[in-house]
Amino acid sequence: MRTRTLRRRIAGFGMATVVLSGGLLGCSSGDGGGASGSGTYTIWDPYPQFDTGSAWVRLLGKCGTDAGVTVKRSGFDTTDLTSKVLLASQQGNPPDVLIVDNPVVSTLAQAGVLVPNADTKLDASAMQPNLLGAGQIGGKTYGVPIGANTLALYYNKAILRSAGVDVASVKDWTSLTAALAKVKGAGKKGITFSAIGTEEGSFQFLPWFWGAGAQLTKLDSPAGVSALSLWEDWLKKGYAPNSVINNTQTTSWQEFATGKYAFAENGTWQLANAGKAGFGYGIIPIPAAGGGTAPAPTGGEFVTVPAQKQTGRYATSEKLVTCLTNADNLYATDTTLSYIAPTSTVQAKQAASPGLKVWVDAVHAAKARTGDGLGTKYPKISEPMWTAVQAALSGSKPPQAALSAAQSTAAAATR
Incomplete structure (x- = not known):
């Protein structure tokens, strides 16, 4: 999700290229040639904020050393990476390993940029099925997830306490709405989120849409309408x-960080900021x-293997990904x-850390946007959906009419 893009923009744009061999770092313009098991192997990632001294880049170097090769790493901003790898593939010079935002996997696979795991012998069996779904297209799996993030509800402890709300009572939409009513009655602000007319708006609406039991193939189902009606009712x-109509996930967080809101829908990536907010906070899953x-x-990335003319390179690429x-x-x-x-073994270790168990539980329940066989159809559904959300929250259309129009648009685009 663009969640990480936002964080990376704060960290800085640009591209960093380093060559790693035996732990030594240096500049290079090598083309990544060489036979399997020797020479230079290229890795492109969407983490330009990590420099040559970072733990991430050191790990890349170690994996290269263990595989007996030199790793040439390039870090790009997420917004640039897809276009760069498409161009590189057209020119016959793609990276050996590509780490890419999970919704992009289906696009690259359909374009013939990526090689399925069956060809690279990459084993994804330890990965959780709901996370692996973003890399499964046409009965084939492409790459493995390196990690995931998702959404939950942050809450301000002091505001809930002053409003007489026990957060343990918030278990469904009815109890959450009742809590918001108490908060408003106490003279405080309720909940902030992002409903902007972009993928971020769809990303934040989906827990409520899916939490109602709705499916992306039928946007205007009674369940889907109930989810949009919930948001509309909260604004009314x-x-x-009303700022949620234009809020990004960043500006929504900034509202919560003022200490004036009881709840905020946001993601794992805000944990560091939450610790700096200056007030006591907690986190609960978004209720169905x-x-x-x-x-x-x-959200999160997949580690994938792009198609190469020299297919003998796949054996070493598989070692690097593994x-x-x-x-x-x-x-x-x-x-x-x-x-x-993305694995239950590592999640169990993370869940033992304070504050992470709620996120492990949220990831367990999470879904891939391109899953359920949608693949590259998802963007053609997402845009009409966020358009419907905008229409309903701005008051230009009631939820049923907004979603019916969205369904017509999505159905025509995905035929």
Whole structure:
């Protein structure tokens, strides 16, 4: 999700290229040639904020050394990476290993950029099925997830206490709305989120949409309408501010960070900021309509293998991917990236850390946006959906009419 893009923009744009061999770092313009098991292997990632001294880059070097090769690493901003790898593939010079945002996997696979795991012998059996779904297209699996993030509800302890709300009572939509009513009655602000007319708006709406039992193939189902009606009702009653219509996930967080809101829908990537907020906070899963944890969309990256003319290179690429995603390295990497690991073994270790169990539970319930066989159809559904959310929250259309129009648009685009 663009969640990480936002964080990386804060960290800085640009591209960093380093060559790693036996732990030594230096500049290079090598082309990544060489036979399997020797020479230079290229890795592209969406983490330009990590420089040559970072734990991430040191791990890349170690994996290269263990595989007996030199690793040339390039770090790009997420917004640039897809176009760069498409161009490189067209020119016959793709990287050997590509780490890419999970919704992009289906696009690259359909374009013939990526090689399925069956060809590279990459084993993804330890990965949780709901996270692996983003890399499964047409009955084939492409790459493995390196980690995941998702959404939950942050809450301000002092505000809930002053409003007489026990957060343990918030278990479904009815109890959450009742809590918001108490908060407003106490003269405080209720909940903030992002409903902007971009993928971020769809990303934040999906837990409520899926939590109602709705499916992306039928946007205007009664369940889907109930989810949009919930948000509309919150705005009408003043439980959520009108600013959500234009809020990104960053500006929504900034509202919560003022200390004036009881709840905020946001992600794992805000944990460091939450610790700096200056007030006591907690985190609960986003509740489904009838109780339990709502399925939230997964963010995070996949480690994939692009198609090469020299197919003999795949054996070493597989070693590099396996090294980056083994249990020991996943724990360290996902801590660095503020991710929840994609395997139950590492998740159990993370769940023992204070504050992470709620995120492990949320990731367990999460879903891939491109899953359920949607693949490259997802963007053609997401845009009409966020358009419907905008229409309903701005008051230009009631939820049923907004979603019916969205369904017509999505159905025509995905035929």
